[in-house]
Amino acid sequence: MKFNNISFPHPVLGIADTISGNIEFFDEVLSEKGNYRIKFELNQSNGDINQLLREAKAEYFCEVTCTNTLYREIFTSSDNYISFELPKKHVKGKVEFTCLLISKTAIPQYVNTDAHSDYDGFYFDIEKGDVLVVFGKTSFNADIKYERLKAVSQILVVKPTKEFDIVNVNLEESKITVEIPEEDYENFASNYADDKKYDPVFHSSIVLNALLIALYNIKKHKDKFWAEAIMYRIENEKDTFQNLGIDEPENVPEIAQRLLGKPLSRLFTGLNELEEQFEN
Template identity: 25%
Template structure:
């Protein structure tokens, strides 16, 4: 839900306009996660005496709107109190969640006016409908992940598919979505699919197919002037969380991304060589 710089038919206390002057509206939102639930602790504050008056009379309320594009979850949580809590089931959210905080009209208000209105609105009042926005805080994002450590299950961020292009490369990838799509030529995909049935060969496939792509992603992140361009993608959030858990700072890292990539997925090269050695011995 994009609310920045939106035009309203009445003055709104916001961070992007001077409709209401010399006062502000601020919120904070903390969350903890249990096994099945996110618990949010909300705190709201406005220095507008008149808005506080509407809140005290329950003509206005505080509100947090949640919207998750991955799961299509949308819900508004409201309260007349400055501090309140609410819960969301963990399976309702995944990936990037947009959160907007408001003060909303809790009922119709015939002659809405604030003494803090800009001088252009001096002497004017407005007809407000229930649900209309009276104040907006800065939009924020929250990233929800259903797995504690998704990189332990590689398919959670990588998907291997066949490429049907006539001039398909042996291996290529697309990182423009929540999952990184690894594309193999038809022949290579058939071989990959056949070999993937064997648990014994998983480290080898990881080294040949997943690791090179992971190294490329790490180099992309490290060389990017603005990593925020990847913020919307789940694969980036997973990799960033894994790096943080291992105290690896890509910007100041002196190791090659080949070394970092192997650390993230548990040294698949050694496991692959062990697997090949076992096959040779059995033969």
């Protein structure tokens, strides 16, 4: 939901230019045993709103919702830090957070000196719970095991198919699905799939090619589990991805290789190890 498409009967910081001023929104989701630890830092620079905070007439607010489990909870804070634990058993799939600053009490004849000139001469009777600042929304997928995202099996699966006589990459499933003709799949499953020494070979061929196709089409499938998992890694592993933007097509080959941990280097190392085994 885009908050700029919402109108309020009074000026709200963070909605278009109704009030001038800066807002900042930082979030952190940590996965712990049995819980997610959620942290938000909400910053704004409006003098009149800060005065309301000092007078305990306003408070920071975070609403948590999960439509898959009908979970809904509200957390508030008198300062700009909101931190809480979210039991993993209470959520499944997409978990959304809406962060605001709301009135804690009724505020008669509210006026903000940094409001747009369209509001000149107008006063507003603010009721308890009315929105004064919109910081924004964020979400994460509780089905993603973030601590295990580096495992290829978290986002990609290989399956047999009768529909194609060549390899097909299906991006419509929750995981990237590499569909292999039945005869080839039987050979793969029987002789190679469970033997880790062949992983570098498949990562540098089947998996790398599938990832390239997926990354070039990730915008079309941004709501899929595999796309969310990849985007999470790109956004949170700055040292690995060195601020490479997925929106730039020329970055895709490098992003794919970094997702797989330099598969070509691992291929050559793996081939050398296989050659040594055969010689012995």
